[in-house]
Amino acid sequence: MSEVLNQQALAQYTNNFLKEVEAHVEEGEWVKMCMQCGVCAGSCTFGAHWEHSPQKIFMMIRAGKREEVLTSDSMWMCTSCYNCVVRCPRKLPITQIMHGLATYAHRLGLAPKDQPTRHFSALFWNNCTQTGRVNELKLTLGLYFKNGLIAGIKQAWTLRHIGLGMLLAKRLNPFELLKGHECEDKAGIQRMLKKAHELEHKRRRLG
Ligand code: SF4
Numbered sequence: 001m002s003e004v005l006n007q008q009a010l011a012q013y014t015n016n017f018l019k020e021v022e023a024h025v026e027e028g029e030w031v032k033m034c035m036q037c038g039v040c041a042g043s044c045t046f047g048a049h050w051e052h053s054p055q056k057i058f059m060m061i062r063a064g065k066r067e068e069v070l071t072s073d074s075m076w077m078c079t080s081c082y083n084c085v086v087r088c089p090r091k092l093p094i095t096q097i098m099h100g101l102a103t104y105a106h107r108l109g110l111a112p113k114d115q116p117t118r119h120f121s122a123l124f125w126n127n128c129t130q131t132g133r134v135n136e137l138k139l140t141l142g143l144y145f146k147n148g149l150i151a152g153i154k155q156a157w158t159l160r161h162i163g164l165g166m167l168l169a170k171r172l173n174p175f176e177l178l179k180g181h182e183c184e185d186k187a188g189i190q191r192m193l194k195k196a197h198e199l200e201h202k203r204r205r206l207g
């Protein structure tokens, strides 16, 4: 998921973060339509616990606060509940913009390193794009052991009853560790992803 963007190509946006967002962030061209009414901020399910509400993020983009926006934890907290989208009087695709900003920050290497959603997203993406199917056992173990061997063992031990229950209910197959289920045409999946990647780069003019 991570990639290096062409920094020279980004230089053209110096002092114009709104233009940069419009060019590179999914649905970013909508940000200028925000009239700062605050309905999204008041409707956001968990917004009160975030540093910046969507309303504030959009205001900060227009104010050129690039560093503050892209290093923010707030976009990563969006649960995709779409509460804001159905209520926004200007019909902004707020959810998509929030996820688009998070993705863009990740690509630039500016997203908060220890943000749990960012960590899970990267783990999930790497897991499912290898074979076209999610290997739940490897994904779970990847999460358990993200802070090292000892922490992983402790976590697995704490949740052993759930694991055992899943094993007995045949919801957990330990052999998935050796070779999980996968799509028949793995090469086709890789070709499809490569093509999608190329199209996105073309559309977003990513360097
Ligand atoms: S509800 Fe829509 S117009 Fe109002 S502040 Fe939020 S994004 Fe802007």
Ligand code: SF4
Pocket: 043, 044, 045, 046, 047, 054, 077, 078, 079, 080, 081, 082, 083, 084, 085, 094, 095, 098
């Ligand atoms: S979709 Fe995201 S930003 Fe919108 S209300 Fe839900 S959590 Fe908040």
